[in-house]
Amino acid sequence: MKSLNIFYINKTHYKTEHSYHLVDPSPWPILGSFGGFCLTLGGVLFMHKYFGGLNLLLTGLTIICYTMYVWWRDIVREATFEDCHTITVQKGLRLGMLLFIISEIMFFFAFFWAFFNSSIAPVYNIGGVWPPKAISIISTYTVPLTNTFFLLSSGATVSWAHHAILGRNKGQTIVGLIFTLILAIWFTKLQIFEYVNAPFSISDGVYGSCFFLATGFHGFHVFIGTIALFISLIRVILNHFTNTHHFGFEAAIWYWHFVDVVWLFLFVNVYWWSNK
Template sequence: MSTLKNKFDFKYLNTTHQFHLVDPSPWPLLASWGAFMFVTGGVLYMHKMIGGWGLFINGFILILFVMFVWWRDIVREATYEEHHTFVVQRGLRLGMILFIVSEVMFFFAFFWAFFHSSLAPVYNIGSSWPPHAILTMNTYTIPLTNTFILLSSGATVTWAHHAIILNAKRHTIIALLYTLFLAALFTYFQGLEYVSAPFNISDGIYGSCFYMATGFHGFHVFVGTIALAVSFIRIVLNHSTNTHHFGFESAIWYWHFVDVVWLFLFINIYWWGNLEPYNVPASSLM
């Protein structure tokens, strides 16, 4: 009987592997409830139903609360309780890679819509791309400036990564400050571009493709900036070491993904998509 008891003793089993068996947590249930309130409240608000806005705000606040306490628990498990072993980190890395792959597919859909409309422009938009009614933005002003800014931020975040590997905390902090400054500058210029744009999202397929692709990229820049800011705070608080900094490393991967997506946006949408309109022969429309 004692042998059988020892065989199924969970504490005994937990010492025979490197996986992290998480404790029971209320956060997944609360996160699901907050998401339900958020979506339902948004739909009710758009249909002008009483109570929709309040449900939407309460759901949003609940989601923010769950994000804070859930990630707080993960930081405690990784930093102070040391549950994130090599095997756990390998699984986290695989999860981050799969997440970035899903993001690639997300942006692929926008590029598909863009090239579907631009390579064979239909008669509804004048059989030309960009459409004749669209006054495009100058590629070599804010878009080119933002390209240099974002590529520079990729260089500074790589500097920070190498610095933390070499256990140079001061250099890591300085490089991250440069990165956060460049990220904020990019976001400012992106907003300035939107304010001064001669067209909007309702201006046909060109406006839809432009604002959906660049707008979601801007949102990803915002999310990446928050991730790097949290990593900066954790590095200042000595939560990361030269061998244990996956949270920071995943933020760096995400930021490089944002850089690469912007290069495709600049080349295809800002530069190639803004070339002089070309007319499609009538025979090709038959």
């Protein structure tokens, strides 16, 4: 017992020596890695029609979803109830989120590179023109323009919610987030409608591949951002944030603005410029 008491005394004293957060040992990283392994292996087996591939894929997906929930639950507890996220820790989190968004920019840069490489100098295999003559393209001024209005409006409403929380106005923060979520859901619904009624598919040459990969991954990012904002709404209602300590909400806002900017590039280049 004596050594145990000394350990706790030293641990308490150690915490006061710096402003960093030394996390406790956690089983979630290795559990998440196991889930990712099951998901990847199950996906490969399923696509090659091996017995049990689908079950392994679903098992991996379930493990990953569970890991995400319990891991983020621990982070919420550390930030909100244990007050472990000091100013120094928040600076590190902001830097991490910034680097993550930069990596996402590089991710979409690859798709734009493939798009411009094929569109600026179209090869003879597709007729030497862009878009290829056999492709019936989607009109710029229908669903794409409407979705642009929805997504840019959602950027304005989420900024409204951000300024409201800075001004300690919980009611306006909630209203701004609700409007943002409604616009995000409408964007996703129209994107699905566009895919279902598209006159071409992902297998229709390089145009179909570039279109569906770029817009599809953007739609996936919209879905993830919608979940992040929905969780932020719940946390606002539960009083997890203050006007000076709300990085979880702020990170979701940064991510949403990134999604807005990517869509502008997609709309201008993939929908508008390709149709000229």
